[in-house]
Amino acid sequence: xxxxxxxxxxxxxxxxxxxxxxxxxxxxxxxxxxxxxxxxxxxxxxxxxxxxxxxxxxxxxxxxxxxxxxxxxxxxxxxxxxxxxxxxxxxxxxxxxxxxxxxxxxxxxxxxxxxxxxxxxxxxxxxxxxxxxxxxxxxxxxxxxxxxxxxxxxxxxxxxxxxxxxxxxxxxxxxxxxxxxxxxxxxxxxxxxxxxxxxxxx
Numbered sequence: 688x689x690x691x692x693x694x695x696x697x698x699x700x701x702x703x704x705x706x707x708x709x710x711x712x713x714x715x716x717x718x719x720x721x722x723x724x725x726x727x728x729x730x731x732x733x734x735x736x737x738x739x740x741x742x743x744x745x746x747x748x749x750x751x752x753x754x755x756x757x758x759x760x761x762x763x764x765x766x767x768x769x770x771x772x773x774x775x776x777x778x779x780x781x782x783x784x785x786x787x788x789x790x791x792x793x794x795x796x797x798x799x800x801x802x803x804x805x806x807x808x809x810x811x812x813x814x815x816x817x818x819x820x821x822x823x824x825x826x827x828x829x830x831x832x833x834x835x836x837x838x839x840x841x842x843x844x845x846x847x848x849x850x851x852x853x854x855x856x857x858x859x860x861x862x863x864x865x866x867x868x869x870x871x872x873x874x875x876x877x878x879x880x881x882x883x884x885x886x887x888x889x
Contacts, residue, residue, distance in 0.1 A: 731853045731865040734794050734818035738849055738869070741784055741796075745769035745871035747882055748847055751833035759889040760789045764831030765824055767847070769871070770801075770882040783883035787814075788832050792825065794818040794851065799887050811887040822854045822862060836868065845871045 742748070747770035754766035767786040784798045793816045800809035823832045836846040849867045 728863060730818040730820055730855065731851055731863050734821065734851045734853070735849065735865050735867055737796075737817050738786070738851075739867065741769060741771050741786075742847055742849070742869040742871050745771040745784075746781070747880055748835060748845065748871050749883065750835045751831070751847075752835065756889075761787055762824070764829075764833060767833040768883050768886075781882070785883075785886070786833070788821050788823050790824065792819060792821050794821045794832075801882050801885070803887055804885065818851070818853065820853055820855050821851060822857075823850070823852050826852060826862065830864070847871065 749768040751765075751767045752763050754761050754768065755763050765788045769784050770781060771784050772781050781801065782798045783801060784796055786794065786796045788794055795814040795816050797812045797814050799811040800806065803809050803811055821832075823830045830850055830852050832850055834848045834850075836848050839846065847869050849869060850864060852862050852864045854862045
């Protein structure tokens with residue numbers, strides 16, 4: 688093999704390797720993007736399913752616009768409190784459930800019995816992450832996650848607008864917004880509006 692033939696062979700091999708590398712990098716980018724989109728869809732689905740179940744079993748829905756305790760990551764429109772009987776088998780009895788979108792992008796909830804002060808066996812749960820990469824608070828402008836719908840008086844205070852915005856990877860993915868209007872149970876008869884007014888320490 689002459690030096691010229693060797694150089695031509697190396698040039699051809701370099702071109703082929705460059706083309707293969709470009710194709711592989713392209714496939715990798717497509718895979719990452721699709722994986723992020725799948726993760727985003729899964730996070731949004733999990734969040735809405737859990738919220739839907741809790742709210743539909745809710746007897747008292749507190750106005751999210753009035754939730755405000757910045758020292759504990761509770762902000763108007765980004766937090767929700769409900770008095771609910773959801774998950775009666777695994778979590779028997781009526782409970783207060785609190786939701787929040789925290790500063791790190793987690794959608795979390797915790798629950799407690801209404802008589803948590805009087806009965807030491809009725810413990811207050813810790814915060815549990817339901818979904819991550821929730822960007823309601825970091826998008827500009829911010830998107831309120833929870834809003835009580837008061838425009839239709841026939842629903843009373845039972846219709847809650849839920850908007851969850853999720854983005855698994857802000858660099859390669861786009862926001863996925865899931866909107867839902869969920870109606871709680873009858874919040875007028877037989878349920879004290881102050882049931883969950885006594886909020887346990889965070």
